[in-house]
Amino acid sequence: MESQTRQSHVLAFWTPVRNPSGSFILQLVRNNTAANLYKSSLEHTAAAHGNITRPRPGTGIKVNFKDSKGNLIKTVEANEGDDILSIAHEHDIDLEGACEGSVACSTCHVILTAEHYDLLPEPEDDENDMLDMAFGLTDTSRLGCQVKLTKELDGITATLPSATRNMFVDGKKPTHH
Amino acid sequence: MHLQLPRDKGIISALDIVHWYTRHPSNPAPPPLHSANHVSIIGMGNVSLDVARMLLCPPSLLEKYDVPSHVLDALRKSQVKHVSVIGRRGPLEAAFTTKELREMMNLPDVALRPLEESVSNVQARTRQQSRTLELLKKGSRAAFGTTLRTWSLDFYRNPLGVTLPSSDSPSYSLSLEHTTVDPITRRAGPLLDSGVPVTSTLPTSLIVTAMGFHAESSSTAPYAQWYDLNQKHIKTLPGGRVSTTNLDSDEPKIYASGWAATGAKGVLASTMMDAYSVAEAILEDWTNLTPSSDPHSEAVSSSPWDAPPPEIMKSLSSPDSEITTYNDWLAIDAEEVRRASTEGKERERMDWKEAKRFLYDKGLRVAEEDRS
Numbered sequence: 001m002e003s004q005t006r007q008s009h010v011l012a013f014w015t016p017v018r019n020p021s022g023s024f025i026l027q028l029v030r031n032n033t034a035a036n037l038y039k040s041s042l043e044h045t046a047a048a049h050g051n052i053t054r055p056r057p058g059t060g061i062k063v064n065f066k067d068s069k070g071n072l073i074k075t076v077e078a079n080e081g082d083d084i085l086s087i088a089h090e091h092d093i094d095l096e097g098a099c100e101g102s103v104a105c106s107t108c109h110v111i112l113t114a115e116h117y118d119l120l121p122e123p124e125d126d127e128n129d130m131l132d133m134a135f136g137l138t139d140t141s142r143l144g145c146q147v148k149l150t151k152e153l154d155g156i157t158a159t160l161p162s163a164t165r166n167m168f169v170d171g172k173k174p175t176h177h
Numbered sequence: 178m179h180l181q182l183p184r185d186k187g188i189i190s191a192l193d194i195v196h197w198y199t200r201h202p203s204n205p206a207p208p209p210l211h212s213a214n215h216v217s218i219i220g221m222g223n224v225s226l227d228v229a230r231m232l233l234c235p236p237s238l239l240e241k242y243d244v245p246s247h248v249l250d251a252l253r254k255s256q257v258k259h260v261s262v263i264g265r266r267g268p269l270e271a272a273f274t275t276k277e278l279r280e281m282m283n284l285p286d287v288a289l290r291p292l293e294e295s296v297s298n299v300q301a302r303t304r305q306q307s308r309t310l311e312l313l314k315k316g317s318r319a320a321f322g323t324t325l326r327t328w329s330l331d332f333y334r335n336p337l338g339v340t341l342p343s344s345d346s347p348s349y350s351l352s353l354e355h356t357t358v359d360p361i362t363r364r365a366g367p368l369l370d371s372g373v374p375v376t377s378t379l380p381t382s383l384i385v386t387a388m389g390f391h392a393e394s395s396s397t398a399p400y401a402q403w404y405d406l407n408q409k410h411i412k413t414l415p416g417g418r419v420s421t422t423n424l425d426s427d428e429p430k431i432y433a434s435g436w437a438a439t440g441a442k443g444v445l446a447s448t449m450m451d452a453y454s455v456a457e458a459i460l461e462d463w464t465n466l467t468p469s470s471d472p473h474s475e476a477v478s479s480s481p482w483d484a485p486p487p488e489i490m491k492s493l494s495s496p497d498s499e500i501t502t503y504n505d506w507l508a509i510d511a512e513e514v515r516r517a518s519t520e521g522k523e524r525e526r527m528d529w530k531e532a533k534r535f536l537y538d539k540g541l542r543v544a545e546e547d548r549s
Contacts, residue, residue: 107446109446128308
């Protein structure tokens with residue numbers, strides 16, 4: 001079997017297998033360990049940047065993650081210097097970080113509480129350029145990968161922005177089925 | 178290509194330039210930079226700024242990256258002094274993003290011709306527009322008039338046609354209609370002076386069109402039947418639904434997401450959000466299937482639509498298969514880095530022929546001559 005590509009989270013995938021003659025056949029492979037592979041790839045990604053170590057419970061900086069409706073997803077603890085994206089990944093929170101923290105996308109966009117937003121240093125030009133294109137941008141929005149935690153941010157809440165359900169194209173309003 | 182412009186030696190598409198400097202297998206002819214003083218790029222998206230940046234950036238700054246050596250040589254010999262980026266509408270409608278604009282503004286020894294007051298004097302409606310306008314007004318780091326190379330953003334100009342070079346005139350002459358943008362509809366229309374359309378001509382050595390993705394009307398791809406040539410994307414209903422909203426029918430249920438459904442615009446985050454919403458629609462339809470459909474069926478899919486495209490199936494069974502596996506790519510990657518290591522470059526890209534030859538020599542591929 002040839003090396004696996006980034007298909008670990010799908011139910012089944014086509015994989016090319018080379019014959020001795022040089023031609024290929026495609027095999028459809030069921031992925032029975034999809035869930036485990038996905039989880040381990042998430043863990044690998046988290047380890048790949050930031051090397052997050054969890055503080056002893058009760059000693060870390062508390063970070064609350066909320067969904068777009070304001071419901072608490074989880075409260076976690078972080079160390080000084082950890083960034084919100086890495087912390088989210090460490091604790092399996094669904095915050096996408098497509099460019100892996102290189103300020104080349106806006107998928108880790110989070111909305112912070114105003115009091116905590118004001119404690120942070122101003123975003124640099126490159127972060128602001130990406131925030132320009134973030135979905136559901138607010139006055140207290142930041143890229144999660146650029147928010148480094150400090151003790152004075154203890155208790156900070158990061159809210160995931162809302163996605164519009166059934167996005168419509170060309171300005172047409174969605175109709176009910 | 179632009180509808181009003183013919184193909185000519187000095188009239189090319191931006192894709193040809195991008196494929197040239199990235200060593201794409203399509204292997205286009207190099208752009209004639211050694212004889213071009215003035216370049217006109219038609220279109221104001223990020224591709225236009227990418228091309229402008231490659232043409233204006235001092236080659237010494239590019240040396241340590243992955244620009245192929247023969248491209249660096251051509252850039253060192255380039256005679257390009259000015260690049261005009263031409264757009265039909267104004268700064269509020271330009272498709273380029275602030276990040277790419279900022280890279281242009283920060284180019285050393287390259288200056289932007291300052292915008293006219295009338296052009297920059299528009300009212301921004303979004304944060305992105307305000308920041309773009311602010312950056313345009315601030316201008317380039319290098320002051321205009323102090324640099325050898327310059328560029329300009331020629332807003333409100335619509336190409337009508339071109340006069341080809343002749344014995345009397347060595348350069349092209351691009352005819353441009355001046356436009357005005359309706360503040361409500363945001364549509365461009367001809368600018369009139371006492372009822373007469375205002376036009377001008379721009380002498381230029383090289384014309385590059387960068388006007389977004391165009392699918393061809395002759396496409397035989399299976400999804401072509403749903404493709405809207407005017408909108409330049411697949412026609413979808415809310416939720417990305419393409420083929421049918423009747424869940425009980427036997428027709429395959431087809432969905433489109435991202436650029437296939439919205440056209441070639443929108444950054445990763447918006448495409449991601451669209452993917453989430455289409456995934457929700459798929460799950461919603463799945464749970465609403467009538468009981469006679471068995472969601473736990475062993476077959477992964479019985480629809481021909483879920484099979485790999487016919488081109489792939491054909492290629493797989495052909496002895497001239499062009500498939501490159503992940504392991505093949507790892508070998509190519511290592512070799513490109515190795516070739517550049519003595520020059521302090523990131524990598525020295527191979528073209529597709531070289532890469533195949535390299536794989537044969539490594540024994541990773543069966544040589545073409547030996548295939549049965």
